[in-house]
Amino acid sequence: MSRRYFGTDGIRGRVNQGAMTAEMAMKVGMAAGAHFRRGDHKHVAVIGKDTRLSGYLMEPALVAGFASVGMDVILVGPVPTPAIGMLTRSMRADLGVMISASHNLFPDNGIKLFGPDGFKLSDADEAAIEGLIEEAPVLADAEHTGRVRRVEDARGRYIHAAKSTFPDRLRLDGLRIVVDCANGAAYQVAPQALWELGADIVPLGVSPNGLNINDGVGSTSPALLQETVVASGADIGIALDGDADRLIVVDEHGQVVDGDQLMALIATSLNRRGLLRGGGLVATVMSNLGLERVLASEGIGLERTKVGDRHVLERMRTGGFNVGGEQSGHIILADHATTGDGLIAALQILAELVEADRPASALLKRFDPVPQRLKSVRFTAAQPLEDQRVKAAIADAEASLAGGRLVIRPSGTEPVIRVMAEADDAARVDAAVEQVCAAVVAA
Template structure:
């Protein structure tokens, strides 16, 4: 069964435009409610969280109407990180968790992603079944079985207390000055409070959401603002989250950034040394740098690659019994602690290494030498399929032949935006420029 509505991370699009309309959110909520409440024999509950986008109010109300119409009791968490929804779905014995967020996208986008009762994101198969229900006639609950909705005031507090339990006992962050950039998003209260309670001196950035400034020149995809703050305040380290706080980037005292690959390398090597790395492997996507793979191999460890998307990383981790995985973009998944990527928990693990070893953020975040990598995005109009163009395919084939034995090329369509992502790695920087430039030019011609 194929999916049409769901992408690599739920349903996503521009707010008030299909599929991110109130009408579709209502129907999607009803379809999900019917999928998880197959009969009317007992009460069922769902938790709903959101980030700070203006459109979150509209979608929250519509989803609530759809879910309660099928008999689901809705618990509204308000603005909380995506991993908090995964945690609270399981902790509060909910049948379903919903997060309203478009992650690192601009404020005018939004999205809806679902978590099952185990706290993990739904499988492709489950999403396809929800789509099938959506396309048919959705059976509502009987009048006396309609669900109720209420706001939950302590959801964020529960999550914060849980997050602190992931920090090693006996360690404190006293004496460490931390810039925390919350991207004006879902963690704008939780992250600074957790860091302060663990002893850090906290310089908050991106903690004044107004509905339209989420991810706006801040957060994990725009680290320049936090980097300036790190240098200006003489901070030891910077932690940059994205809009829903499931991604993280680390900055050293000079404002230099370490991506998810470097963070995962640090954790994999330390966990392996402590005998904690299950299966002797790290799970990452095809986007992770070749340098990471070489560093792990040198330590006798493996890199298991998956398709792009943290959900596919998690699926492989669960299949193989691995406990560490993630993406270069900053999703770090530690199933010992969480069911999905958690930027705050990953940031705390990095800070724990600083506290434990006394080493600087710069030393800890340079675990391997990266192979030169270039990634360029080409936007295309809806309805266009540039990768199907024979001219584009011909250029890709020619460029792949050029880098054989010297590097690799990865071209893919984004699952969340109308973009073609062109990525290549090669030790020869001139050849890297030539290869990426040729492919991008061909895709642009086909997309115009």
């Protein structure tokens, strides 16, 4: 089913264009409020945001939408996306909203919605809200419009919840940790939580000005973190993105450790303690073949989904898995959170580091990645993947990889085909990608 506004992670776009305007935010508030007005109780929405300048634009527009249909609003200010899942559930709210465009730069913003269970909305809920956006709203009577309240201790509540996932018997005393908060939503909570656990903190990306979120800092720009870890003699570096739902780690030598390696460490540790549920972990088609192999060596299964943390979470919930995520650093730990949580994932990694009493470089590299290459190619044909020449090129490329993998993904937003190949022979990987891309261009 085609959706007009919702993408793979809520509604997102450039501010004051398309779907990311104050008018649309108010309509989303009206529609979501109407959809979640169920029963006779007083209905409540929790709204958080990251540090983008446009948060000042989107937040009051959403408040107006919710209040106009009779829903009260709790404002919690800048907090990580996973905090909204936690707060929605703990405050017994009817829905939660996070105003963020995640790892995008400041000109973009987005609206992520959470249900009363603290999980992101299902396709059915999003479709229902889209339908209501197109309809004339049913406004509340004057005496029944919503009230608005700001809660000042939301960050403290989240810090407490995150710290509770760290083993009581452990502390971070003696560890020097560089923490890069991307000038985003975790700029206060992440350094504070780590400091309270005893770490010596070197902060980066903790001076948001509304315009610098994800700009040269954070999980998608780790160069400064790498440099700072080495220069400061730190034991480890952690990088979050703008809304702190993803994590990338840097070892003491400044080497980046991606989500695949982190998931391997967490899954194998839980499995050895008999705490891994579902028989394995869930990752996407983009996770490296090396992850699959190292898990198999310990009797752990790997289930793959389409790209996107919502697909990972859906499979985790249906299959009873408690660990899943993406190579990009979205790591979902279902025992602790309802969505990807960079700080909670970092605390599990840090607990392993303390327990092992080994350098991060020795602990975090769980496998040698198989050579992998991803290339995006634009096309002009209406349906290039239906072209017989493209089909033949894909078949030949798959055969040439000799036990490797070939993943073909059409973009959902632009005329682009993404071609990923991986195999033990890097030359075969390059040749396979180029062969398929050339066929797509010629189609």
